[in-house]
Amino acid sequence: MTLSPWLAPIVWDGTYNLDILNEQFHQRGVRIGLTTFVIRKYKIFIQNFLQSAEKFFMTGHKVSYYVFTDDINAIPNINLREGRSLEVLKVTGYKRWQDITMRRMQLIRDLISERVINEVDYIVCVDVDFEFRDSVGVEILSDIFGVLHSDYFEKKRQAFTYERRDISAGYIPNDEGDFYYIGGFFGGTVKEVYKLTNHCHNAMMQDKAINIEALWHDESYVNRYFLYHKPTKILSPEYTWNYFSGNPAVVKRKRVVHVPKQYSEVRD
Ligand SMILES: CC(=O)N[C@H]1[C@@H](OP(=O)(O)OP(=O)(O)OC[C@H]2O[C@@H](n3ccc(=O)[nH]c3=O)[C@H](O)[C@@H]2O)O[C@H](CO)[C@H](O)[C@@H]1O
Numbered sequence: 001m002t003l004s005p006w007l008a009p010i011v012w013d014g015t016y017n018l019d020i021l022n023e024q025f026h027q028r029g030v031r032i033g034l035t036t037f038v039i040r041k042y043k044i045f046i047q048n049f050l051q052s053a054e055k056f057f058m059t060g061h062k063v064s065y066y067v068f069t070d071d072i073n074a075i076p077n078i079n080l081r082e083g084r085s086l087e088v089l090k091v092t093g094y095k096r097w098q099d100i101t102m103r104r105m106q107l108i109r110d111l112i113s114e115r116v117i118n119e120v121d122y123i124v125c126v127d128v129d130f131e132f133r134d135s136v137g138v139e140i141l142s143d144i145f146g147v148l149h150s151d152y153f154e155k156k157r158q159a160f161t162y163e164r165r166d167i168s169a170g171y172i173p174n175d176e177g178d179f180y181y182i183g184g185f186f187g188g189t190v191k192e193v194y195k196l197t198n199h200c201h202n203a204m205m206q207d208k209a210i211n212i213e214a215l216w217h218d219e220s221y222v223n224r225y226f227l228y229h230k231p232t233k234i235l236s237p238e239y240t241w242n243y244f245s246g247n248p249a250v251v252k253r254k255r256v257v258h259v260p261k262q263y264s265e266v267r268d
């Protein structure tokens with residue numbers, strides 16, 4: 001499938017010409033921000049994350065990394081290619097890993113409204129336990145985009161692990177939902193990512209006030225957001241492959257992969 005029912009492109013290898021797209025984005029002098037979070041024990045991932053992004057993420061374009069961390073000293077000083085910069089932003093961590101992952105929405109929203117709006121045109125928000133293994137370029141950019149989850153891209157809606165309690169602000173009814181998107185990779189123009197992060201943060205706060213938390217935390221709220229605010233581009237699971245999902249032939253390029261982690265080692 002290369003087009004969603006609302007005619008948003010679904011980006012797979014072979015569906016675009018990167019040379020043409022690069023030309024278009026260079027003409028516009030586009031600047032791209034990449035946010036990630038390194039809180040508590042997740043510092044083990046950051047060096048590989050940055051080094052692999054230097055090799056494969058938006059090669060030849062202007063890139064600003066925004067790394068949120070509770071430990072500035074944990075961020076390695078790596079050599080960046082021309083036109084690329086790294087900014088480390090100090091934040092305080094939360095005790096529960098669920099709060100750490102969910103609060104990313106608020107921190108990204110505030111970063112956008114405070115300044116990023118003047119620094120970059122697009123912003124891409126990703127987990128730090130990823131490794132870039134192959135080219136991720138301007139073909140991903142659009143007003144607002146999400147990525148298909150490697151476990152669910154071939155499954156039917158009934159199998160999707162959406163939040164099903166109707167009192168939750170992340171609720172999706174059984175007979176609705178287009179795709180199951182991952183929580184760990186989304187992006188778009190700064191204006192649209194502001195809307196998404198603001199909406200998801202408010203939804204999470206609304207649920208917190210009645211003492212509930214959606215099944216898959218921020219990921220559940222992202223799925224709900226995309227149901228009612230359809231993404232303008234959808235990235236195939238090439239853009240975040242998890243080898244736990246196997247190695248199907250249809251996913252020719254695994255451009256971004258999950259770095260396997262021992263939950264007991266990083267999350268306690
Ligand atoms: C690939 C993908 O779709 N990942 C999503 C998935 O689980 P994951 O198991 O991939 O979540 P995760 O443990 O990677 O946490 C998300 C991210 O939060 C940051 N972090 C988290 C905990 C911590 O102690 N320190 C820290 O820095 C870090 O950048 C990490 O990559 O579901 C989560 C919610 O349940 C989030 O929606 C993740 O984005």
Ligand SMILES: [Mn+2]
Pocket residue numbers: 127128129184
């Ligand atoms: Mn992750």
